[in-house]
Structures are given as C-alpha cells and as structure tokens.
Amino acid sequence: MTEQASDTRTFQTIGVVGLGTMGAGIAEVFARNGFSVVGVELNDEGLARGRQHLENSTARAVSRGKLSEEEQAELLGRISFSTHLEDLREADFVVEAVVESLETKKAIFAELEAVVAPEAVLATNTSSLSVTEISTANAHPGRVVGVHFFNPAPVQDLVEIVRTVVTEPRVLDDVTALVRQVGKHPVVCGDKAGFIANTLLFGYLNHAVSMFEGKYASREDIDAAMRFGCGYPMGPLQLLDLIGLDTAYEILETMYRQGRDRLHAPSPILKQMVTAGMLGRKTGRGFYTYD
Ligand code: CAA
Numbered sequence: 001m002t003e004q005a006s007d008t009r010t011f012q013t014i015g016v017v018g019l020g021t022m023g024a025g026i027a028e029v030f031a032r033n034g035f036s037v038v039g040v041e042l043n044d045e046g047l048a049r050g051r052q053h054l055e056n057s058t059a060r061a062v063s064r065g066k067l068s069e070e071e072q073a074e075l076l077g078r079i080s081f082s083t084h085l086e087d088l089r090e091a092d093f094v095v096e097a098v099v100e101s102l103e104t105k106k107a108i109f110a111e112l113e114a115v116v117a118p119e120a121v122l123a124t125n126t127s128s129l130s131v132t133e134i135s136t137a138n139a140h141p142g143r144v145v146g147v148h149f150f151n152p153a154p155v156q157d158l159v160e161i162v163r164t165v166v167t168e169p170r171v172l173d174d175v176t177a178l179v180r181q182v183g184k185h186p187v188v189c190g191d192k193a194g195f196i197a198n199t200l201l202f203g204y205l206n207h208a209v210s211m212f213e214g215k216y217a218s219r220e221d222i223d224a225a226m227r228f229g230c231g232y233p234m235g236p237l238q239l240l241d242l243i244g245l246d247t248a249y250e251i252l253e254t255m256y257r258q259g260r261d262r263l264h265a266p267s268p269i270l271k272q273m274v275t276a277g278m279l280g281r282k283t284g285r286g287f288y289t290y291d
Pocket of ligand 1: 057061149150152154
C-alpha cells in the first residue's frame, strides 16, 4: 500500500457490488493492498464465479512468484462474500460493478443509501452510463463518483475518477488519494460517455472491426500490425475479446447516441456476434476461439 496524503480520509472497509470480471478484479486490488473487502453478488452462483475468479487470478500470481501461498491466503482471507447488500453496512467506500443497466444501477444505489453510513462514498465502475443519472437515485448525490478501472483491473494502472456537477470536492480528493494508495494512477474527468480513455480507444477498435468485416485483412494481420508496428500489448481484435464484445457494443452504442459521431456507430458485425453469443474470452469465442 502506498502512503496516504495526511489530510485525506482513511477508508477501512471496501464494498464491491458485482463480482464479474471487473468487480472481482477490483476486490483483488483492494484486498492486495490490505483493505477488508465485502463482495456482494445477486446469488450463490454469482458468488461462486467471483470467488473462482479471485482464486484463479491470485493463483496465477503465486505461480509467477509474485505472491507467496501465505500471502495469497491472507489476501483471500480479507474478502468476505455475501448475497445481501445489508452486509455492506460497515463499508465506508462502495464500488458498484454490475451490468451496464441504468435501472439496475439506480436500484442498487437507492438501496445502498439506506444501508451505509451517511459519510460513506458510493462509486460506480460504469464505463458508459451517466454517473450523474445513477446519482439521482440518491438523496445525497454529492457523495457519488465514478471510479473506472481498466481490464484486467489488477494489472492496468489507470483509474478514471469521474466527477458530476454535484460531486463534493472533498469526495474527489479522498477518492483520488485512495486510488493512489492502492498503487493506481488517477485521472479526473467530467461525466461524458467514454470518459477519457474509451473515447480515444473505441473509435480505433470500431475501425478495426470494420476492417475485419470488410475482409480488408485477416484478424491476425490487423492485430499484428498494431502490436508490431505500434507497440500495443494486444491487437484491437484481441483486446475486444478481452473487454467482451457485449460490453464493447454497449460502450460504442452509448457514445454514438450521445455524440452522433460516425466513428462510434457500432460495426454491424459486432451486434451480430453479440446476438450469436460470441462475446470473446468469457464465452470461449469472439474474434478468436479460446479453450
Ligand atoms: N487478471 C490478473 N492478472 C493478469 C490477468 C488477469 N486477467 N491477465 C494478465 N495478468 C497479469 C499476469 O499475471 C502478469 O503479471 P506479472 O507481470 O506480475 O507476472 C501480467 O499481467 C502480464 O501477463 P502475461 O505475461 O500473461 O501476458 P501479457 O504480457 O500478454 O499481458 C495483458 C496481458 C496485461 C492483458 C496485456 O496484454 C495488456 O495490457 N493488454 C491491454 C489491455 C488493455 O488495453 N486494457 C484496457 C481495456 S479497455 C477497458 O478496460 C475499459 C473499459 O471500460 C472496457
């Protein structure tokens, strides 16, 4: 854990709502940095999946010699699991990382407000929805902020902190310090679909899909061009498989609706692949196939 700025608040218990790829990764980040984490999922199946994700990810770190087995056990021991939002009553910082549905997120935020202490900070990891709209579910929207991690959360250093017009400056300072404390690099931006990174990234990804769709080049060559020509760690189609084609489609669609910029009009094949259940790594098939 990096040392914390002295004039900012010390958070103790972190709540994570939703233990999918992002939520489980976020839980790992906080637990790895010594925080107690309470992970909440809808049902036992969701919890089992989240727990498995955490076990696999930390086991990989053990096998690479980055974590000892004892540290892995300590890390996992800091995370408790529940299917009830009421178990977040002790949490002073809650990150919501459920599906990208405004209704679902608003319902969770409204419920959270009744559970947590008045001074707890409520964050959403949304990548495309309006943080301001999510915060309207709360009587105290000043404590609501966007905290956008990148996939895989334990690896990617960036966290975008999204302020709405009513987010309290104090909350922004405290969350920025917390993000630094877990070793991530915070950047602050306003509440516009795509924030900084996705606005810049998704036009490029969408263009790669159009190139593939138009049979201009093979998937391997499109990816190789950006890896070996531009030094990107992954090619665009590989990255889309990692992000999840459903998530990518939603992000593009929201950015397109807001900006009407053709760059973000989702390539038709993306929608077709989503409809066919080819969501990328998580379903074993996307632009590539996975074991
Ligand atoms: N969970 C946890 N750790 C992981 C991981 C995962 N899913 N995948 C890889 N890692 C770790 C590995 O354990 C390894 O750790 P150490 O260096 O400590 O040993 C490290 O990451 C590198 O992994 P690998 O050697 O297996 O593979 P790699 O070098 O090819 O890196 C990668 C894999 C980190 C995913 C890299 O290819 C990369 O950075 N790709 C780009 C990812 C990216 O752009 N993410 C942003 C997507 S956009 C987004 O997330 C925003 C949104 O709203 C959708």
